[in-house]
Amino acid sequence: MRFLLKKLVRTVFKNWTQFFSVFLMAFLSVLFYTGLEGTWNGMKQNINHYTTRTHLATTTLQSTGLSENEVKQIKNLPDVSKISAQTEINTTTHLKGSKRYLAVSTPGTQQLSKTLQTNGQRINTKVSGIYLNEKFAQTNGLHKNSTVTVKFNNQPVKLKVAGLVNSPDKMYYTGSNDFISPQNQNYGYGFISDKTLMNKFKLPLLNNVIEIKDSNNQQVEKQIRKLIGKKYIALQTQKSNVGIATAVDRVGQIRNISILFSIIFILLAVLAMYTTIRKIIDQQQRDMATLQSLGYSNVILSLYYSMYGLLVGGIGALVGLAVAPLLSNFVMASQKPMFSLPSWKIAYTVVPLYVALGVIIICVLSALFAAQVNHGLTPAQAFRKGSTAKHGKRVLLERFPAIWNKIPFGNRWSIRDNLGNKVQMLMGLIGVIGGLALVMTGFGTKNSMDNQVDQTYGHEYVYAKKMNLSNNTSQSEINRITKQVHGEKIESVYSSLQPKGEFDRPLTILDSGSKIKLKTENQQKIKNGGVYVAEGIAKTAHIKKNQTIRLQPSFSDKTIKLKVKGIIKSSAPQGIYMTKKTWQDQGMTFKPTAILTSRHQIPQKIKNNLAVTQVVSLKEQKSNAKEMVNNLSSIFLMIQVFGILLTIVILYNLGSLSFTERSRSYATLEILGFSRNQIRNLTIIENLTITSLGWLIGVPFGYWFLSRYVTTFNTSQIIYYPFISTISIALASIIVVAAALSTVGMMGSRLKKLDMIASTKGVE
Amino acid sequence: MLSLKHVSKSYQNGSEVTHALNDVSFDIESNQVTVILGPSGSGKSTTLNILGGMDRPTSGTVTYNNNFINTESDKQLTDYRKEIVGFVFQFYNLISNLTVFENVAISAQLENKKYRNITEKYLQKVGLLKRKNNFPDQLSGGEMQRVSIARALAKSPKVLLCDEPTGALDTETSKRVFEILKKSKSKDTAVVIVTHNPLVAPIADRVIHIKDGRVDKIIDNPSPLEVEEVDWG
Numbered sequence: 003m004r005f006l007l008k009k010l011v012r013t014v015f016k017n018w019t020q021f022f023s024v025f026l027m028a029f030l031s032v033l034f035y036t037g038l039e040g041t042w043n044g045m046k047q048n049i050n051h052y053t054t055r056t057h058l059a060t061t062t063l064q065s066t067g068l069s070e071n072e073v074k075q076i077k078n079l080p081d082v083s084k085i086s087a088q089t090e091i092n093t094t095t096h097l098k099g100s101k102r103y104l105a106v107s108t109p110g111t112q113q114l115s116k117t118l119q120t121n122g123q124r125i126n127t128k129v130s131g132i133y134l135n136e137k138f139a140q141t142n143g144l145h146k147n148s149t150v151t152v153k154f155n156n157q158p159v160k161l162k163v164a165g166l167v168n169s170p171d172k173m174y175y176t177g178s179n180d181f182i183s184p185q186n187q188n189y190g191y192g193f194i195s196d197k198t199l200m201n202k203f204k205l206p207l208l209n210n211v212i213e214i215k216d217s218n219n220q221q222v223e224k225q226i227r228k229l230i231g232k233k234y235i236a237l238q239t240q241k242s243n244v245g246i247a248t249a250v251d252r253v254g255q256i257r258n259i260s261i262l263f264s265i266i267f268i269l270l271a272v273l274a275m276y277t278t279i280r281k282i283i284d285q286q287q288r289d290m291a292t293l294q295s296l297g298y299s300n301v302i303l304s305l306y307y308s309m310y311g312l313l314v315g316g317i318g319a320l321v322g323l324a325v326a327p328l329l330s331n332f333v334m335a336s337q338k339p340m341f342s343l344p345s346w347k348i349a350y351t352v353v354p355l356y357v358a359l360g361v362i363i364i365c366v367l368s369a370l371f372a373a374q375v376n377h378g379l380t381p382a383q384a385f386r387k388g389s390t391a392k393h394g395k396r397v398l399l400e401r402f403p404a405i406w407n408k409i410p411f412g413n414r415w416s417i418r419d420n421l422g423n424k425v426q427m428l429m430g431l432i433g434v435i436g437g438l439a440l441v442m443t444g445f446g447t448k449n450s451m452d453n454q455v456d457q458t459y460g461h462e463y464v465y466a467k468k469m470n471l472s473n474n475t476s477q478s479e480i481n482r483i484t485k486q487v488h489g490e491k492i493e494s495v496y497s498s499l500q501p502k503g504e505f506d507r508p509l510t511i512l513d514s515g516s517k518i519k520l521k522t523e524n525q526q527k528i529k530n531g532g533v534y535v536a537e538g539i540a541k542t543a544h545i546k547k548n549q550t551i552r553l554q555p556s557f558s559d560k561t562i563k564l565k566v567k568g569i570i571k572s573s574a575p576q577g578i579y580m581t582k583k584t585w586q587d588q589g590m591t592f593k594p595t596a597i598l599t600s601r602h603q604i605p606q607k608i609k610n611n612l613a614v615t616q617v618v619s620l621k622e623q624k625s626n627a628k629e630m631v632n633n634l635s636s637i638f639l640m641i642q643v644f645g646i647l648l649t650i651v652i653l654y655n656l657g658s659l660s661f662t663e664r665s666r667s668y669a670t671l672e673i674l675g676f677s678r679n680q681i682r683n684l685t686i687i688e689n690l691t692i693t694s695l696g697w698l699i700g701v702p703f704g705y706w707f708l709s710r711y712v713t714t715f716n717t718s719q720i721i722y723y724p725f726i727s728t729i730s731i732a733l734a735s736i737i738v739v740a741a742a743l744s745t746v747g748m749m750g751s752r753l754k755k756l757d758m759i760a761s762t763k764g765v766e
Numbered sequence: 767m768l769s770l771k772h773v774s775k776s777y778q779n780g781s782e783v784t785h786a787l788n789d790v791s792f793d794i795e796s797n798q799v800t801v802i803l804g805p806s807g808s809g810k811s812t813t814l815n816i817l818g819g820m821d822r823p824t825s826g827t828v829t830y831n832n833n834f835i836n837t838e839s840d841k842q843l844t845d846y847r848k849e850i851v852g853f854v855f856q857f858y859n860l861i862s863n864l865t866v867f868e869n870v871a872i873s874a875q876l877e878n879k880k881y882r883n884i885t886e887k888y889l890q891k892v893g894l895l896k897r898k899n900n901f902p903d904q905l906s907g908g909e910m911q912r913v914s915i916a917r918a919l920a921k922s923p924k925v926l927l928c929d930e931p932t933g934a935l936d937t938e939t940s941k942r943v944f945e946i947l948k949k950s951k952s953k954d955t956a957v958v959i960v961t962h963n964p965l966v967a968p969i970a971d972r973v974i975h976i977k978d979g980r981v982d983k984i985i986d987n988p989s990p991l992e993v994e995e996v997d998w999g
Binding site: 419666 | 811815818841848855868872875876901902903904917
């Protein structure tokens with residue numbers, strides 16, 4: 003076995019280009035899984051540790067404000083074990099010359115969703131200052147002992163920064179439902195003591211936010227609704243709370259990517275290993291026959307070939323494991339700007355070791371399987387097999403002489419050769435199809451997300467500004483402002499959805515107008531006489547058109563029953579919609595929460611009006627949404643790079659295998675008088691044929707793959723529809739074709755070294 | 767026609783230099799069968815490679831019709847192989863995935879647009895026209911060598927170089943192959959057969975004996991025997 007091992011090592015070195023592709027696939031599959039596991043598992047553990055350590059509430063009740071007695075009653079509910087009542091108010095401040103929005107809250111008992119201080123004193127009731135969230139403070143240049151003046155009800159309140167904190171229910175903090183990505187500089191949160199609230203803000207404890215630890219969300223929701231009636235706004239579970247769910251969803255998204263792409267690379271490793279070993283066996287047929295005749299058993303020889311899998315697959319897997327932390331840290335770093343976590347450590351389970359082991363076993367088995375072609379042959383048979391001419395086979399295309407006869411002989415040769423060697427051709431096709439699918443997915447995922455942003459903030463939302471209104475604004479004041487800006491009103495509340503609604507969803511009631519242009523799957527506008535549900539909700543809650551659903555909206559103790567008139571094909575937000583008339587027909591009062599206008603300039607007088615809490619421009623919303631897409635661009639780039647790499651490696655491997663097999667024939671052609679260019683053209687045409695065929699299958703496959711892949715980014719708030727621009731398809735095609743043709747260039751150098759003299763000798 | 771003057775060829779093998787040919791000079795004439803005879807390792811294949819434009823000598827000159835071959839560029843050498851030389855290999859070197867017809871035609875079309883007729887003509891000449899649609903693996907060794915000869919002849923070469931053309935064949939098949947090769951000489955075409963088998967010598971117009979990389983002797987044979995007249999043992 004010692005000498006066989008020497009032979010093995012020398013063969014690997016001599017044929018390193020072929021084994022390199024096996025190495026690379028083994029390496030990439032382990033790297034991709036392990037690298038991304040380091041990120042998602044690290045995030046998962048950091049989140050788990052954070053939420054456990056801070057006793058994250060299972061549900062958060064938002065209400066208009068509760069009495070001490072009501073708080074007590076909630077605490078005594080059978081499914082509730084712990085509560086923490088807080089008062090939350092929305093304030094504004096001016097920092098670095100711009101208006102900032104700061105949600106200020108009392109800390110409650112700090113037994114649930116406990117804040118973690120990163121700088122300064124721990125939160126206590128005696129401190130008169132404000133604890134600011136870390137990212138808001140940092141981006142605005144605030145630190146401990148800085149002074150910040152906040153405005154509440156137009157009254158300034160001066161506060162000293164007592165420390166910097168993070169709250170576990172705000173791991174992903176957007177600060178406003180109008181934005182989907184954090185705007186750390188513009189939106190922040192802070193904590194003040196009960197005493198500060200009362201003394202400086204002149205407010206009593208409102209108890210409008212109750213953190214709850216319960217054992218049954220849905221039961222608790224029913225019980226609380228019964229208890230507090232119209233004071234109920236929404237009950238957010240960990241699954242529906244954007245601040246928590248987005249972080250948890252991101253773990254799932256990265257995990258899905260790691261599994262999906264590792265499987266692709268493992269499959270390619272199998273193919274690369276199988277074809278490479280088959281070629282090595284073909285090349286070494288006479289060596290093997292000689293060894294057999296010397297007394298080496300078929301079992302030993304099979305073991306010998308399986309060692310190739312062990313050696314190459316093993317090195318690939320080990321290097322993959324070794325390099326993985328770099329990828330883990332790279333992806334982890336890309337997530338930091340979006341989330342607020344106390345720790346960003348990468349972490350691994352034992353699964354990467356199983357994946358590495360699995361990759362090695364798969365390589366060994368595919369090598370062993372490939373080696374079975376010689377099993378059962380006597381040495382004489384093996385010798386004969388090594389010296390007889392390869393079988394020539396006719397192909398289907400020859401039945402069409404009109405086409406076949408026009409094909410030059412050199413190309414007929416490569417067509418027959420390829421079609422007669424299905425595994426090799428399949429590998430080439432898979433290289434192109436897989437590469438194209440990956441590059442298309444890399445471009446397409448970004449296109450899909452960009453398209454979602456463009457659709458939402460360009461085609462569905464067509465206002466210029468959205469003016470959010472204070473809860474206690476009178477109808478006459480709303481009407482006056484609406485008239486001034488030629489606006490249209492909407493009401494945004496929350497509503498439970500029965501059956502199977504899981505948690506409270508956003509419910510939007512639209513007044514007449516055209517600033518929100520949502521359409522159903524059949525391109526129908528939202529009309530009177532029924533409710534409309536976004537597609538993502540419809541899927542998760544199994545809601546069909548014409549089905550009757552029950553809604554229990556915020557600020558109401560009523561349950562309304564309505565027929566689903568249509569499913570809205572919209573990415574975000576995933577909500578429920580109806581017209582003002584439908585709403586009022588159910589006996590509900592239309593209380594606008596925002597005014598939409600086409601005006602780009604809002605008079606300062608209106609901006610300063612206490613009824614208008616905030617003015618958001620569609621442009622801001624759009625650029626904020628783009629930021630979220632950009633945050634994922636490192637992952638898209640990674641997919642594109644791997645796609646290009648895959649195409650080059652697989653096609654080079656294929657070309658290299660064919661070249662080795664055909665080098666004698668190429669040399670014969672050169673002796674006959676074919677120029678190197680003519681021979682090179684044969685390889686180019688062959689390469690182009692496989693690339694074209696791969697492209698034809700690859701484009702629809704790539705789109706299908708993209709459509710599956712974008713769904714891994716779906717959350718309870720946003721769903722993505724596959725979209726890839728023509729430019730992206732063209733670019734992906736150019737990249738893949740260029741990658742495929744670059745392998746011809748690499749072949750060119752081998753063509754120069756073609757040994758004509760050796761080809762005149764016997765077959766070895 | 768084709769002339770070697772003081773040709774030497776050395777190979778560097780690590781620190782060791784192997785002299786494959788040493789000051790070899792001889793001429794190849796058209797309308798003649800020239801046999802280059804020598805034992806294994808004598809340098810006859812190196813001579814053939816230099817004659818065929820597949821290798822360059824270390825020193826000396828190779829001329830074809832007074833044109834220097836040894837100084838030509840790679841492209842000119844390719845043209846030389848395409849236009850002047852036909853090559854018959856010991857192990858046939860047929861392309862497995864091309865039919866008999868296509869194997870010959872791929873060579874014929876290099877020089878002639880009416881390659882179909884030419885291909886069929888030479889397949890007829892070697893007696894394999896009926897097998898034109900077969901693949902090489904469906905032929906016997908002798909048949910494969912005849913296809914190889916047809917392929918070489920289809921280019922109408924001025925020099926037909928044959929490297930141990932019967933080395934892998936039995937006696938009866940070899941005789942048939944030699945008959946075809948002998949008939950291939952013409953006023954425009956020289957046939958060169960490289961072999962270690964001295965029994966081939968009587969059919970040649972000229973026999974060049976090579977030993978240890980040198981020309982041992984050159985024997986001109988004014989009345990060569992027909993293949994049938996030779997005692998093949």
